Amino acid sequence: MSQGTLYATEQIRSLAPKAIVQHFKLDVKITDKDDTYHKYFPLNKIPAFIGPKGFKLHEIIAISLYLINLADPKSKLLGKNAGEYAQILKWASFSNTEFLPTIATAHKSINGIIPYNKKLVDDALAYLDKVVAIFDARLANYTYLVGERITFADIFAATYFIRGFNWFFGTEWRKQHPNIIRWFNTVVASEYLVDVIPKFEYTDKPEVYVPPKKEKKKQEPAAKKEAAPKKPAAPAADEEEPAAAPKPKHPLEALGRPKAALDEWKRVYSNEETRETAIPWFWKNQFDPEEWSLWKVDYKYNDELTLTFMSNNLVGGFFNRLSASTKYMFGCMVVYGENNNNGITGAFLVRGQDYKPAFDVAPDWESYEFTKLDPTNEESKNFINNMFAWDEPVVINGEKREIADGKVFK
Ligand SMILES: N[C@@H](CCC(=O)N[C@@H](CS)C(=O)NCC(=O)O)C(=O)O
Incomplete structure (x- = not known):
């Protein structure tokens, strides 16, 4: 059973x-x-x-x-005795309540997933240093967190340190924390984690806040503003969110239900082979030009992008801020190129014929350029397919650029 x-x-x-x-x-x-x-x-x-x-x-x-x-109730992962078991629980709870929420708060605020607040970020990062110092003190004298052998405490804490290395523990930090690095490398190479650790890149530099570019907003009539209210930022990746404010009505609700529900397409996209099954399904069952439009979306300030993972974080933040429009669109954005020479582009399916009501829920939507795509044009259709499948280099100004990373908005 x-x-x-x-x-x-x-x-x-x-x-x-x-x-x-x-x-x-x-x-x-x-x-x-x-x-x-x-x-x-x-x-x-x-x-x-x-x-x-x-x-x-x-x-x-x-x-x-x-x-x-x-x-195995006698598993070595649970420690040798009650004292060790209690220490395992101590490290697990400490990681779960002190380490992860702290690092997630700083990450979310820096990336606009919750509103940026310098004091919040500074306080979180200062507290994170104190939390890390407690790990460091133990690991300066011992190979593992509890006893002399690997336990659940190590497996658990090491998985959370991945987020540290994704976001904040850059090259300098790693030089200053050799005990933690030695421990982390040992634990992730252990028989328990070696096959499941996702491929991830150590960040070189800690994440820092980059204010979103904003163009001067044209004065809009008050009535229109009311028609397109902004929603607070979207739920974050790894942590719980503060209680959401009551949802204002989305302007695209006025278009009524489409013939093909977007959820069905999102399910097909998530579960089926993209090229072979999902894309043909999309053209056959989802895209009806009467009800939907297709858009190329390009970041306007590619020349200011630096590390590819930061560009991808920028896309992630944008997607989070677009969450009020999840019901009305689907899209993929990719980061092409390499560190210090990369760009962001993507393709979106949007309910209705205008991109603005779907995108202007995100405060930084004006940092992107929107070009309507006509799928009867072979080149545009290929671009959409390539963005959805995200498995081939993207052609930028006639040059093929490898895709470094990307995200799906669904
Ligand atoms: N207290 C729970 C917290 C679980 C939790 O917050 N999980 C995150 C993922 S790491 C989550 O599901 N967040 C809500 C969301 O992303 O919608 C636990 O320790 O298991």
Whole structure:
């Protein structure tokens, strides 16, 4: 009999329980959120677990420990005695409540996922230093966080440090923290994590706030402003959000329901092979020029972009700020080129014939240029397909540029 279902996504809290399931070859299905998940986990948080006979769990620490126990209640990952077990819980809880929320707050504020607030960021980063110093003090004298062998504490904490290396722990930081680097490298190379650690690049420099470029806004009549209200920023990648304000009506709601629901396309795109199945499906079932329009979206200030991961963060922030329009559009944006020579472009399907009501929910929408695409033109159609499939170099001013990274808005 199946041992259950683990609901996991790309978010970092998914990684430790996924690693446990895979390492111990548990008969646990790992899946994205589905209708059953939504029925039982109204907070919409990941990870979550449903076992046999309606047994349900949320909270990463509880789920992970349950899974280890399921595999082997005597597992070395749980420590040698009650004292070690308590220390394992200490590090797991410390990572979950002090490390991850702190680093996520700084990251979200810098990237505009929550409004930028310098004091908030400075305080979070100062607190993060203190949290890291506690890891460092232990790891200066010991190989692992608890006892002399790897435990769940190491697996758990190391997965969260990935976010540190993604966002803030740049080259300089790494030079100053050799104990943490030695520990992290040991743990991610261990039999528990080696096969599940996502390919990731260490950032060279810590993320810093880059104010969005804004062009002078034309004065618009007050009535129109009311018709296109702004919504607060979107939910973030790895952490919970403050309670949302009541949702204002989206102007595109006035167009009514389209014949082909966007959700269906998003499901096909997520689940099917992109070139072979999803793209032909899109042209056959989704795109109706009466109801939808297609847009090329280019960042206007490519010459100011530096590191490709930062360009991709910029796209991520833009997408988060566009979340009020999720129901009305779909798109892909890619970062092409390399560090200090890259650009951002993409293609979007938008409800209606105008791009503005869909995009102006994001305060930085004017940093992008919008060009309507006519899919009866072969070149435009190829561009859209390439952006959706995102598997071939992109042609910029006649030159082929490799795609370094990208994001899907869905
Ligand atoms: N207290 C929960 C927090 C879970 C949590 O916040 N998970 C994040 C992902 S890392 C999440 O699902 N956030 C909500 C969202 O992104 O919509 C736990 O420790 O498991």
